[in-house]
Amino acid sequence: MKLTCIMTLVFFGLVSCPTIVSAQLAQLFNQPLVNTPSQSKRPDFPENGAPTGRRKGGTSRDGCTPLNTPITALVPGEEIGDESKSFLTFTISEYPTFWFFVPELPKNAVLGEFLLQEENGKNIYKTSLSLPRKASIIGIKLPPHNSQSALKIEKNYQWYFKVFCGNPQQTSEYFYVNAWIQRVPLNSNLESQLKRTQSQEYTTYALNQIWQDALTNLATLHRSNPNSRIFTQDWTLLLKDVGLAELATAPIVELENEEKAVTQSN
Incomplete structure (x- = not known):
């Protein structure tokens, strides 16, 4: 299934898909959405009172060589002048995967850190990362058997990704991005929709505004099938x-922790 009309409908609130495609979508996804799509031409996440974060970082930082391209959290957001906001995203997973783009880094910036916090600022998961030398989109999955880091339903969590300028044991300087995530329940309507789109679950997640899982499912499919025209097109969209969109051609890497091997798409 093409993602063009799905993404436009969900994230931008437009209703300009061709009639035949709209009819197909109505037949396939005839259950209520988890979240009602915005009626504006941009995602409406900030207006629901949810916290916002920092989507891009790295153009300047005291003690660090400026990056030509900023590190970027792969989440909905908006650019206002020099400020780059990240918006709250949703997941149904206890142990979701978090995604960010890392550009080609200076030689002294090869170590990263991922940090997950409860809404009150309590750390519940932290891991160090050895970063790829080339520009990449990176995913890090929470360890599935660590109950301490499991996301609870309808709780907000904040996550940070940092790139240190030198040895983190010797310097406190780093570039960073941060964003917020909330786990929502898997209700019967959503479960039924997912069963009907098992090979392309990201379409269902997208229709239901569950960004984190749409991104993870499609990233996995795209990395496993790098020559697929459909997955390549849908990833870009x-x-x-x-x-x-400018990040769509970067290779996809998934790091579970610093001891795990890195696998990369071509």
């Missing part, structure tokens, strides 16, 4: 609809 997904990122385009949150203003990050």
Whole structure:
């Protein structure tokens, strides 16, 4: 299934898909959405009172060599002048995967850190990362058997990704991005929709505004099938609809922790 109309409908609130495609979508996804799509031409996440974060970082930082391209959290957001906001995203997973773009880094900036916090600022998961030398889109999955880091339903969590300028044991300087995530329940309507789109679950997640899982499912499919025209096109469209189309050609890497091997798409 093409993602063009799905992404446009969900993330930008437009209703300009061709009639035949709209009819197909109505037949396939005839259940209520988890979240009602915005009626504006941009995602409406900030107006629901949810916290916002920092989507891009790295153009300047005391003690660090400026990056030509900023590190970027792969989440919906908006650019206002020099400020780059990240918006709250949703997941149904206890142990979701978090995604960010890392550009080609200076030689002294090869170590990263991922940090997950409860809304009150309590750390519940932290891991160090050895970063790829080339520009990449990176995913890090929470360890599935660590109950301390499991996300609870309808709780807000904040996550940070940092790139240190030198040895983190010797310097406190780093570039960073941060964003917020909330786990929502898997209700019967959503479960039924997912069963009907098992090979392309990201379409269902997208229709229901569950960004984190739409991104993870499609990233996995795209990395596993790098020559697929459909997955390549849908990956580009997904990122385009949150203003990050320029990152779509970066190779996809997933790091579970610093001891795990890195696998990369071509």
